[in-house]
Amino acid sequence: MASDAYDVIIVGSGAGGGMSAYHLTKSGLKVLMLEAGRDYDPRVETPMFNINAEAPLRGVGTPDKPFGFYDATVDGGWEVPNEPYTVAEGSEPFIWWRPRMLGGRTNHWGRIALRFGPLDFRPKSRDGLGHDWPITYDDLAPWYDKTEKLIGVSGAAPARGLLNTPDSPPGCLMEAAPPRAFEVFYERAFRAMGIPVIPMHGAVVTGQMEGRNTCLFATPCGRGCAIGANFQSTTVLLPPAMATGNLKIRTNALVYQVDLDKSGKATGVSFVDRKTGEHHSATAKSVVLAAGSGETARILLNSKSSKFPDGLCNTHGMVGRYLMDSVGLTVSGQFPALQGLPPTNDDGQGTQHTYVPWWGYEKQKELGFPRGYHIEIGGGRRMPSMGMAGLLGDDHASVGDDLRAKLRDRYGSTIDFDGRGEMIPNDDCYCELDPTAKDKWGVPVLRFHWKWGESETNQAAHMVKTFLEVIDRLGGKPQGDVQLDGRKAISKGGEMIHEIGTARMGHDDNDSVVNQYGQTWAVPNLFVMDGAVMVSSPDKNPTLSILALAWRSADNLATLAKQGAI
Amino acid sequence: MSDQPYVSKIDRRTALAWVGVVGAATAVGGVVVYGPKMGLERSTRGYGTDPKLTKPEKAPWSRIMIQGQLQTAAILADYILPATSTAPSASALGVPDFIDEWVSAPYPQQVKDRPIIMNGLNALGARVLNASADQRKAALSALPTSADPHTQAFWKKFRRLTIGAYYTTEAGFKDIGYIGNVPRTRDPGPSPEVKAVLETQFKKLGL
Numbered sequence: 001m002a003s004d005a006y007d008v009i010i011v012g013s014g015a016g017g018g019m020s021a022y023h024l025t026k027s028g029l030k031v032l033m034l035e036a037g038r039d040y041d042p043r044v045e046t047p048m049f050n051i052n053a054e055a056p057l058r059g060v061g062t063p064d065k066p067f068g069f070y071d072a073t074v075d076g077g078w079e080v081p082n083e084p085y086t087v088a089e090g091s092e093p094f095i096w097w098r099p100r101m102l103g104g105r106t107n108h109w110g111r112i113a114l115r116f117g118p119l120d121f122r123p124k125s126r127d128g129l130g131h132d133w134p135i136t137y138d139d140l141a142p143w144y145d146k147t148e149k150l151i152g153v154s155g156a157a158p159a160r161g162l163l164n165t166p167d168s169p170p171g172c173l174m175e176a177a178p179p180r181a182f183e184v185f186y187e188r189a190f191r192a193m194g195i196p197v198i199p200m201h202g203a204v205v206t207g208q209m210e211g212r213n214t215c216l217f218a219t220p221c222g223r224g225c226a227i228g229a230n231f232q233s234t235t236v237l238l239p240p241a242m243a244t245g246n247l248k249i250r251t252n253a254l255v256y257q258v259d260l261d262k263s264g265k266a267t268g269v270s271f272v273d274r275k276t277g278e279h280h281s282a283t284a285k286s287v288v289l290a291a292g293s294g295e296t297a298r299i300l301l302n303s304k305s306s307k308f309p310d311g312l313c314n315t316h317g318m319v320g321r322y323l324m325d326s327v328g329l330t331v332s333g334q335f336p337a338l339q340g341l342p343p344t345n346d347d348g349q350g351t352q353h354t355y356v357p358w359w360g361y362e363k364q365k366e367l368g369f370p371r372g373y374h375i376e377i378g379g380g381r382r383m384p385s386m387g388m389a390g391l392l393g394d395d396h397a398s399v400g401d402d403l404r405a406k407l408r409d410r411y412g413s414t415i416d417f418d419g420r421g422e423m424i425p426n427d428d429c430y431c432e433l434d435p436t437a438k439d440k441w442g443v444p445v446l447r448f449h450w451k452w453g454e455s456e457t458n459q460a461a462h463m464v465k466t467f468l469e470v471i472d473r474l475g476g477k478p479q480g481d482v483q484l485d486g487r488k489a490i491s492k493g494g495e496m497i498h499e500i501g502t503a504r505m506g507h508d509d510n511d512s513v514v515n516q517y518g519q520t521w522a523v524p525n526l527f528v529m530d531g532a533v534m535v536s537s538p539d540k541n542p543t544l545s546i547l548a549l550a551w552r553s554a555d556n557l558a559t560l561a562k563q564g565a566i
Numbered sequence: 567m568s569d570q571p572y573v574s575k576i577d578r579r580t581a582l583a584w585v586g587v588v589g590a591a592t593a594v595g596g597v598v599v600y601g602p603k604m605g606l607e608r609s610t611r612g613y614g615t616d617p618k619l620t621k622p623e624k625a626p627w628s629r630i631m632i633q634g635q636l637q638t639a640a641i642l643a644d645y646i647l648p649a650t651s652t653a654p655s656a657s658a659l660g661v662p663d664f665i666d667e668w669v670s671a672p673y674p675q676q677v678k679d680r681p682i683i684m685n686g687l688n689a690l691g692a693r694v695l696n697a698s699a700d701q702r703k704a705a706l707s708a709l710p711t712s713a714d715p716h717t718q719a720f721w722k723k724f725r726r727l728t729i730g731a732y733y734t735t736e737a738g739f740k741d742i743g744y745i746g747n748v749p750r751t752r753d754p755g756p757s758p759e760v761k762a763v764l765e766t767q768f769k770k771l772g773l
Contacts, residue, residue, distance in 0.1 A: 046619070048620075049749075050620070051747065053738075056613050057625065057676070058664070060675075063673060063674065064612050064613060064617070069619070069622065074615070081615065178754070178755030179755065181756040184761065185764055188768055192773055214751070217749075219747065342763070345746045349753065381746070383739075383744060384734050384738060384742060385734060386734065388733045388734075396710060400646075401650065404650070404653070408742050
């Protein structure tokens, strides 16, 4: 790799890296993308329409494939071979999901594509907690528009004007898939409680879109999509970037360090080839880190020099700080009213067709917690799995015709209510380098620290209370052990796979790592373009915002490059 | 439930490969019947973190159940889900092979389930193999109400696995009324018939 052959090195190929590569290559810049995982092509590797009977153990999750055999994730999960991480003594649990594949987590993600709202960028101004972003909703709105039109998002509906739940302008979204029977059903309970249910924004092509196939309304998105009807970096961003002739991708390249010259400018990165164990370096005029919030922080912290003895851009100890995840939990109910419904095809568009945005913005004081959550609701007559006996509840006796009849009757009569809520960043949640543990190649690994605050556990308790009320109004029974104590009901740190905020953006270098365009304060030709830059963790799932922010930041980088400023 | 020997539904190619390894199974009329020494050479290899997904290969670990255990599994699976006029029996769908695959697997959950299933099959086998039809029926119908915690755990686990294995097949889809997994040009939403049923329910619930 000859010196100066590349304008930009991008570390990572997921939402942030993919979008950066898309825009920078289209802007005429020569880009080298380094991906830690293997090459991956959803067009030929996706198990579309496979049934569980074809898979080992009927497709159940195992330590090799934690989200099930058919989950798109390659060489990953809560543990990655040869690449450990640690959790500090005394910390609450934290788990870290990583894939090792081209496209990263965009291959298996939930395709929920919600915009952050105006209040989400001014959290401190609103209630005194957390920190304000250096940008407003209006700064990012045009990039949300462009992103939705590029990746394909369903859920168009008449503008509702709900507080902090932005309506996309006309032309941004494709048609919403119609509510399925269980979605028609649960809407009534929320309506009776005065809570709106609205179309989900799903990164799935439901209409006619140039260059894209329309959803087949079958086979789960989490497996990936061989026809590219949902959004994956590997089908939507990387192919057009490759087509420019300006992109080279090197896989199995695990970057561990940003290299600097004597003046403190980034000259490129060092990486280890995961297959051969050989160490390499690559050079370019600028570097973009988009390895995922954890890995991006790790690379910065491992980039030590005399100027940055505690890690690059870490002069104020900000790298790794303000790590956030979503608050999450699930309560399931079984509903006699849904028993015996005539068979329907509930496969749908993969992601939910409707959802419940946060409704309590004006009641936060009386609610006893400061921020909100939205509700993702699953149900219907989904493809049978090994969990089918769960439909029988406490019936452990019936066999034969009686058993068949009960299963047929109750199939599709359960609904899962998943809360996804905002967390306030706190001083007890961060990552740093473990003082002793190293990966297979001798590179120090991350040590996580985690502690939910009362804001989060109170919110979790409210989720449970709300879901129980909805289940009751619908004449159902909660399933399994329902934990009313928010501290016990809440997810583990990292479990929602929305970890963000380890290199946040801000107005100046005292309390942030990067500026509003992801440009690091310390090294002008080093940029961060993944979820690490986020200042707060609104309940809305982060991927769409990572894409929009990366596009905005890449556009700024391209402008700087044209000006010869980097 | 059949008195016929249980014939494995595993595909012929895989079964013949096992014969090559173990050399103890006999091929009869194009299908392979397990011999008593099948699966003694155990492999504890899982399928790894990057298995081929589009055409999954058979689970790579070798099987530990012997013919008597498979036979007992077939009898019990068919007690739980016997054939009907429209649906096949559990053994006809290869549920005993699946139980074998499950208890032989190297993963923590399956390793935990292994002694529960294997001990349960051995205990039940003594009462249903070489037994009269009446004795067999009595032994099977006593399972759900057994006061013995080991028997209870075995019954619940085996029944759960049987139901899961059965309904994850195409025949299971048909029996339970799963009509998805087919490509469509659009999602029409619920039919007027379904909506009408829901409206009736809403009235009952006061919604």
